[in-house]
Amino acid sequence: MQGLAESTTVTFADRLAELVAARESQIVLGLDPDPARLWPSALAAAGHDGSAAQRAAAAVRAHCAALIDAAGPACVAVKPQLACFERLGAEGWAALQATVDHARERGLIVLADGKRGDIAVSAAAYAQALVGSTPTPFGDVEGLGADAFTANPLLGVDALEPLVDGARAAAAGVFVLVRTSNPGAADVEDLRLAGDGGGTVWERLAQIVTRLGGTPGAASGLSDVGAVVGATAPEHVARMRELMPHAPFLLPGIGAQGGRVEEIAPAFAPGRAGGLVSASRSIASAHESTGAAPAAAARAEAERLREAAWSL
C-alpha cells in the first residue's frame, strides 16, 4: 500500500511520479471488461439468482478484481473504460465503483477513461462525478473517487477549464486527448491549419494542454494536465514532448493496437512518470495465445511490459 490519498495538498503529478518510482512501473492496466469474454473464474461470482444485469455486473466486478490482483503488482495504475460498465446500467456503475475502490485498496492510481467533454456547467458535473463530490440538500454525494480522468478537447478551453478546476480541487489530474491511436485520427486531429504558423489540429490541442497545465509540480516537474498520445504514431512523440514539456503522457495502443513500447522513448524525457504505457487486451487476454492460466498469463505479460518500459 502506497498511501495514495493521505494528503490532498500533493498534486496529482507529484503523487504519480512518486508512485512510479516506488513501484518501478509506468504500466497502466486497462480494464475493458466484455461480459462475453470474462475469465472463467469470474463467472462463478455471478451466482444463480438475480437479473442478467446483476449477474453480469457481479461477474465483471470479480473479473476486474482478479485482473487487478494478478497484473496490478506490475502496474502503477488502472484505467477502467467507463463504456464497458455503463452498458450494464446502474448495476454496471456499482461494479465500476467497486473496481475503483479495489484498485485503490491495492495502492494503484485510477484513471477513469470516459473521454468526457461538455460545456461549462455539464463539464463541472463530470468533474463532480469522477473526482469530486456533489452538494445536495441531503449532504454531499461522493463521486467515483478516481485520481484522474480522460477528457475530449473539441469544445475548447472554456469547456476544459471546469474539468481542470474540478480535478485540481480534488488534487486529481486530467488527460486530454491530443492524438489518438486509431486510423481515424487522420480525419480531424491530423488536419493541417491555415495561418498562425500552420501546424495541425493535434498540435493546437497540445498547445491548449500546455496552457491549461500551468506551473509543474515542484517534486516531479510534471503538470496535472496530461495528454493522451497514441503509441501507434511514434513518429509524433518527440514533437508532442516539445510542445508539452511538462505533461504526463498516457500512451494507449500498445499491444493489441500495434504500438511497441520500444518506440516511444521520447515520452519519458521529463522523467519516467512522463510516459504511462497503457495496455488492456494484451494483458487480460494473454492466456489466449500462451495457453497458461489467465491470471498467470496476465501477470507475466504485465511484467514483460513493465520491464520493457523501465529499461528504456
Add this chain to the structure above:
Amino acid sequence: MQGLAESTTVTFADRLAELVAARESQIVLGLDPDPARLWPSALAAAGHDGSAAQRAAAAVRAHCAALIDAAGPACVAVKPQLACFERLGAEGWAALQATVDHARERGLIVLADGKRGDIAVSAAAYAQALVGSTPTPFGDVEGLGADAFTANPLLGVDALEPLVDGARAAAAGVFVLVRTSNPGAADVEDLRLAGDGGGTVWERLAQIVTRLGGTPGAASGLSDVGAVVGATAPEHVARMRELMPHAPFLLPGIGAQGGRVEEIAPAFAPGRAGGLVSASRSIASAHESTGAAPAAAARAEAERLREAAWSL
C-alpha cells in the same frame, strides 16, 4: 401516447418527423437536474431514510418526472444530460433510467446527451449502453433505451461508425457535435484549414456527418445522423444546412445561453423536424423570474418556445 417503439423498421428520422408533426412541436426539453436547485415538490420524494445519494437520486427522479409532466406536452423530446445523473453514482444511473422510461411513457423521444466518443470497441460499448443491449452469458442486458444520443467526432470516422451502426441496428439516431454553443468553440471547431478547399474544422465535421448520414428516410427526407449546432451562432446555420442538407439539427443555446429561436430559421429548410430547439434552464427555472409555481411557469415557457418555433 404516440407509440414510439412499435416497429423497429421505421428509421429514427422518420419517427422523429412523424412525432414533430403529431405534437406540433420542435422543442427538446433539456433535463440537467442540479440537486441543489430542484423544484420544492421534488424534495419531499427523497423521504427521510437512506444515504445522501439515495435521497438525492429520488429527488432528482421526482423533479424530472414533474418537469416532464409539466412541460412535456409542449415538447417532442427530452434530452437528459448524463453528467447530472452520473454524479450521483449507481443511484443516479437508476434515476436516469427511470427518467428515460417516464419520458417514453409520456410519448416523448429521448435524446441521451453524453457527447460520447471513443475508439472502435469502446464506441460500440457506448452504443450498447445508450440504445442497444449487451450479450452476456446470463442473457442480454438492455441499455438505457434512448431514441438517439449525442456524439463527439474528434476521433474521426472510424470512431463514429460503431456509434452510427449501433444506433441504426436499434432504429435510433446520432447527433454529432459540429459547432457548439460556447465561446470556446472558437478554439478548435472554428480553426481554419489549409489546402483541400480550406474551410474550418466544423465544416469538415459537417462533411463527416453528411458522409455518415447516407440516404435519408423515405418519409421525412431526413437522415438518422444529425448535428449539434449551437444556436448562439445563427450566422452559421445557413452554411450548415448547405453542407448537411438531410441532417436533423439539434440546436442548444436557446434561452439561458443567449440564442434566440427566431434567428435559426434556415435549420428548418428540410422540414420542421430538421430543427430541434433545445432548452433546459430557461424552462426548468422559469418560475425564478416570473414568480409563478414551477410547473405552471415551465409549461408556459415551453409553450412560448413551441409557438415561436412553430410559427417560423
